[in-house]
Amino acid sequence: MNTNRAKQAGVLSLTLFAAACSSASDDSGALQSALDTPSSETDYDVERYDLKGELDWARSRLVATVGIQLRGHGAVLLDSAVSEIKAVRLEDGTPLPFAVDREHQKLRVELPSRAESVRLEIDYEAEGAVSGGVGQSARLYMMPALEGDPAPVRAAFTFSERWGAHWWMPSHDVPSDRAFFSVDMRIPAHEKLVANGDLVSDERDEATNTHRVKFESGFTLPTYIMAFNVADLDVETIHVRSGGRNLPLSIWHRRGIPNDYRASLQETARAMKTYEALVGPYPFNAYSQVFMPGGWGEENASITLMGETLLDYSLYDGVDVAGHELAHQWFGDLVTNETFYDAWFKEGMATLLEMENMRGYLDEEDLGLLGSERNAPRDGEPIVRDRSIPITTYGTGPYARAAWLLSQIRSRIGNEGFWKTLRGVLRDHRYGTIGTDAFIEAFAPQLGSDTTAAVRRAVVAKSIPRLNVEAAAGGATVTLRDPDGALITPMVVRWVSPDGSSREQTLELDRPVSLSRAVPGEFLVIDPLDVHPDAKLFAAQDGAASDAKYETSLAPLLVPQGRKSIGQWLHAGGLHQMATLSRALPTMSPGEFDGFVRGLDAKEAEALAIQRACDVAVDPKLDAPTRAAWSGVIARALVQRPPSLGLRALGPKRWSTCGKVVDVEKLFAVDWARLEGFGGISEHRSAFLSQFDLPAARQFAIWSRVATRSRSLNERGIAVTNLTRYAAESLVPAASLPSWRAFFARLLTASQDNTVLDQTIRGVVATKGTTLSENAAAIEGLNAVLHDPVDYWFGRVHGNAVCAAYALIPGAPTSPAWQSFVAGLSDANLQPSVLSFVNDPARCASGLPF
Structure with missing residues (x-):
C-alpha cells in the first residue's frame, strides 16, 4: 500500500443518487443526512480485497461477495458499476446503510463513526459483457463458445485498465491505492482459474462436479491490474533461474489451440533475462501468459492476458507485444503510476524495453541503437496531457512519445546512469506509486537543472518537430x-565514406543545414544512434512539399554506392538498413546478394531486401540471363533464410512481385499441400506463405479451406485476410467472382470471431455485384451479423457491417431496399456508436469506418 498516495479528490452530491438502499431502512433519511459529501469519503486506503463467487453463465453474471479491508471512518465512496448491490455489512454481520449512484458509478457506505480500520462484505452481481470493447469499456467479459471457432471453449476474464475493475467488483478504482487481492471461485471440474499471485487452494466437490479454486497475491497491486480468467485451459510450464530461485513461467491457453508452446516460453525466458540484467530481478513468484481470442495484450501483476493472434512467437508481433507486457511487471505492476496522467512512466518504459527485448532481431551487431525510429508520435498528443481534460484514451503520447523522451534522457546521461537511475526508482517506490514530478526528479542529478527543465517542458509539449526540406545541388x-520544445537532445547526421572514415553534422534548430556528399560513395545515416523518430515523420509534419522532397532529395543519400560503401553500410545497424531498404536496394549483382543478406542486422531488413530484389528482377529492361540469376538467388534466400520475424516490414505490398520471377507454387509445393490438407504446418509458416500470390483458382482452393477448416483460429484469420486482399486488389477473374462472393456471404453466418468477421465483411465489399440480387446473400448475412449480440471487440464489426450493407445496396440511402434493411434493425441490440451509422448513413460514404 502507498499510504502517501495522491488522493482522488471530488465531492459527490447525493441528490444525484439514482437508487438508494439501506440494510436498516429504505427511506430517504440516510441520503438527506449526507447531502454535503465530505472529502474524507474519497480519502481512504483499501488494504485488501477478497473476492468469492461463481459465474452464472445462463444469465451472463458474476455472483459474488467481496470483502474489503480499509482504513477510513464515517462514510466512504466506493467506485461501483456492478449490476446489483444486494447487501453491505461488517465482517461480524452488522448491516451497514448504503446508497447507489448508478449515473456516477458510486457506492456510498456508512461506516461506524469511530472505526479506523474496518472490513466490509458486499454481496453483489456483475454483468459479464459479451459485446463492447476490450480496452474501451473495460470490464468482465464472459465469452461464449463461438461459431466458427475450431476450439469452441467459453471463457471469462477481466480487462480492467483504466477504470474497469469497478464494473466487476466494488472497489477504490484508482491506480494510487494498492491493496492485497484474492479471488476464490467455484467453477466446473473441467475448467481452470488463473489469477494474480499464487494458487493457495483447489478443493473438489464430487457431488456438484465442481471445484473451488483460490489464488492470492502476496503483494499489493492497484485495482486495474487485478485479474482472473476462467476457461477450459491447458497450461504449459517451464522453470527458470531468477533471483536465486526457480521461477515458474507458464502459458495458459484454451484446450485444443496448437502452438509450439515451449518455444514461446523459452522466448519469454530470454526476455526476462534481458530485463533482469537491466532493471533487477523479476518481482513476483511466478509469471503466467493467458491467451484468449483476439489481438491485444494487457499486463496484470504476475499474469498477462494476450490475444491468440499473438500466440506464435516466431512472428514479430507476438514476441514484441509479449516483451512489452512483460516489461510492465516492473514498470506499472511493481511500481505504479500515481494517476493515469502519469501513465508514461509505465507505457514509455515498456515501449523502450521492447527494443532491448528485440535487439537481437533489430540490432544484431549490438551497436547500442536506442530504437526510437520505431516510434511514431503524433502531433498534438503530449506525453502528459492537461489534467483538466478527462482521460478516455491514452493516445500515442504515453507510448511512442514517452519512449522517445526516455531515449533522449538515456543519450544524455549514458546507459550506466540511465539504468542505475531506473533501478533506484524501482527500489525506492517498490510496491508503491510514482508521479511525473518524482520520476523526472530521479534523473535530475545527472541531467542538471537546465536539461531537467527542458524535460519538464517536453512532457507537456504537443507539437512534434518540423523538418523543412529544400532540394539543393547534390542533396538537400x-x-x-521545434516549436514546443520536444527535443532535449540535438539531432545528428553522420556521413560514412567507403574507407570507413566519417563526419558528423548537427541539425541546429532554426538554422539551414546543407546535406550533400563530400566524397564519391559517401552515404548518409540520419540520427546514427537512433535517439529520435524517423526524420521523415518530421518532414511530413512540415507539409506535403517537405515530405515529397525528403523522398526525392534526401532519401537517395541514404543508399550506399559501390561495393566498399555497401560494406560500410552493413555496419550501420539494422534500423538504418531498414530505412534504406524500405525505399531501394543498393546496386549489386545477383552474385553479391547472398552475402549482402547475410550481412544485414535485422530480420525486417532481410525481408525488405528480398522484396527489393524481386522489384529489381521484374524490371523489363533486365536481360534474361540476369533475371534468371536473380530468380535463383531470391529462391535460395526464401528457402534458406525465411525471415518470418521480418514479415511485418513488408506491408500490404508483401512479396507480390516475387511470384513473377520465382515459381513459388513449385518452390513451396510441399508446404502448399500441407496447408491445403492441414498436415502440420505452423502458423508462422502460414503467415510466410500468405505473402505470395498464386493463380486465383489455386489461391481460392487453398485459403478458403484454411479459412473454414484450420484448427487454429489465428490461421483462419490469416486465410480470410489473404483472400480479402486478393479480391480488393482485383486479382480475381470476373468469371470467378460469383464463387468468391458466395464464399464470403456464407462465412458471415459461419463465424463469430472478430478477426474472421472483420475481414469477411471487407471481402463482401471487395466482391460486390452491381445488382441487388447479386448481393442478396451477403446483405442477408450482414443482417444476421447485426442481430448477433456477440460482437466481441469494440463494436467495429457491427459498424463495418452497416457500412458494408450501404455499399452493397444500390441507391442507398434513398432506395426502398436500404429503408427495408434499416427497418429490420429495429430489434437489433446495437451500440450507440453503431446506431450513428444507421441514423446517418452518409458517414459510410467514404467506405468502412473501422
Whole structure:
C-alpha cells in the first residue's frame, strides 16, 4: 500500500443518487443526512480485497461477495458499476446503510463513526459483457463458445485498465491505492482459474462436479491490474533461474489451440533475462501468459492476458507485444503510476524495453541503437496531457512519445546512469506509486537543472518537430524546428565514406543545414544512434512539399554506392538498413546478394531486401540471363533464410512481385499441400506463405479451406485476410467472382470471431455485384451479423457491417431496399456508436469506418 498516495479528490452530491438502499431502512433519511459529501469519503486506503463467487453463465453474471479491508471512518465512496448491490455489512454481520449512484458509478457506505480500520462484505452481481470493447469499456467479459471457432471453449476474464475493475467488483478504482487481492471461485471440474499471485487452494466437490479454486497475491497491486480468467485451459510450464530461485513461467491457453508452446516460453525466458540484467530481478513468484481470442495484450501483476493472434512467437508481433507486457511487471505492476496522467512512466518504459527485448532481431551487431525510429508520435498528443481534460484514451503520447523522451534522457546521461537511475526508482517506490514530478526528479542529478527543465517542458509539449526540406545541388538543405520544445537532445547526421572514415553534422534548430556528399560513395545515416523518430515523420509534419522532397532529395543519400560503401553500410545497424531498404536496394549483382543478406542486422531488413530484389528482377529492361540469376538467388534466400520475424516490414505490398520471377507454387509445393490438407504446418509458416500470390483458382482452393477448416483460429484469420486482399486488389477473374462472393456471404453466418468477421465483411465489399440480387446473400448475412449480440471487440464489426450493407445496396440511402434493411434493425441490440451509422448513413460514404 502507498499510504502517501495522491488522493482522488471530488465531492459527490447525493441528490444525484439514482437508487438508494439501506440494510436498516429504505427511506430517504440516510441520503438527506449526507447531502454535503465530505472529502474524507474519497480519502481512504483499501488494504485488501477478497473476492468469492461463481459465474452464472445462463444469465451472463458474476455472483459474488467481496470483502474489503480499509482504513477510513464515517462514510466512504466506493467506485461501483456492478449490476446489483444486494447487501453491505461488517465482517461480524452488522448491516451497514448504503446508497447507489448508478449515473456516477458510486457506492456510498456508512461506516461506524469511530472505526479506523474496518472490513466490509458486499454481496453483489456483475454483468459479464459479451459485446463492447476490450480496452474501451473495460470490464468482465464472459465469452461464449463461438461459431466458427475450431476450439469452441467459453471463457471469462477481466480487462480492467483504466477504470474497469469497478464494473466487476466494488472497489477504490484508482491506480494510487494498492491493496492485497484474492479471488476464490467455484467453477466446473473441467475448467481452470488463473489469477494474480499464487494458487493457495483447489478443493473438489464430487457431488456438484465442481471445484473451488483460490489464488492470492502476496503483494499489493492497484485495482486495474487485478485479474482472473476462467476457461477450459491447458497450461504449459517451464522453470527458470531468477533471483536465486526457480521461477515458474507458464502459458495458459484454451484446450485444443496448437502452438509450439515451449518455444514461446523459452522466448519469454530470454526476455526476462534481458530485463533482469537491466532493471533487477523479476518481482513476483511466478509469471503466467493467458491467451484468449483476439489481438491485444494487457499486463496484470504476475499474469498477462494476450490475444491468440499473438500466440506464435516466431512472428514479430507476438514476441514484441509479449516483451512489452512483460516489461510492465516492473514498470506499472511493481511500481505504479500515481494517476493515469502519469501513465508514461509505465507505457514509455515498456515501449523502450521492447527494443532491448528485440535487439537481437533489430540490432544484431549490438551497436547500442536506442530504437526510437520505431516510434511514431503524433502531433498534438503530449506525453502528459492537461489534467483538466478527462482521460478516455491514452493516445500515442504515453507510448511512442514517452519512449522517445526516455531515449533522449538515456543519450544524455549514458546507459550506466540511465539504468542505475531506473533501478533506484524501482527500489525506492517498490510496491508503491510514482508521479511525473518524482520520476523526472530521479534523473535530475545527472541531467542538471537546465536539461531537467527542458524535460519538464517536453512532457507537456504537443507539437512534434518540423523538418523543412529544400532540394539543393547534390542533396538537400534542411531546417529543423521545434516549436514546443520536444527535443532535449540535438539531432545528428553522420556521413560514412567507403574507407570507413566519417563526419558528423548537427541539425541546429532554426538554422539551414546543407546535406550533400563530400566524397564519391559517401552515404548518409540520419540520427546514427537512433535517439529520435524517423526524420521523415518530421518532414511530413512540415507539409506535403517537405515530405515529397525528403523522398526525392534526401532519401537517395541514404543508399550506399559501390561495393566498399555497401560494406560500410552493413555496419550501420539494422534500423538504418531498414530505412534504406524500405525505399531501394543498393546496386549489386545477383552474385553479391547472398552475402549482402547475410550481412544485414535485422530480420525486417532481410525481408525488405528480398522484396527489393524481386522489384529489381521484374524490371523489363533486365536481360534474361540476369533475371534468371536473380530468380535463383531470391529462391535460395526464401528457402534458406525465411525471415518470418521480418514479415511485418513488408506491408500490404508483401512479396507480390516475387511470384513473377520465382515459381513459388513449385518452390513451396510441399508446404502448399500441407496447408491445403492441414498436415502440420505452423502458423508462422502460414503467415510466410500468405505473402505470395498464386493463380486465383489455386489461391481460392487453398485459403478458403484454411479459412473454414484450420484448427487454429489465428490461421483462419490469416486465410480470410489473404483472400480479402486478393479480391480488393482485383486479382480475381470476373468469371470467378460469383464463387468468391458466395464464399464470403456464407462465412458471415459461419463465424463469430472478430478477426474472421472483420475481414469477411471487407471481402463482401471487395466482391460486390452491381445488382441487388447479386448481393442478396451477403446483405442477408450482414443482417444476421447485426442481430448477433456477440460482437466481441469494440463494436467495429457491427459498424463495418452497416457500412458494408450501404455499399452493397444500390441507391442507398434513398432506395426502398436500404429503408427495408434499416427497418429490420429495429430489434437489433446495437451500440450507440453503431446506431450513428444507421441514423446517418452518409458517414459510410467514404467506405468502412473501422
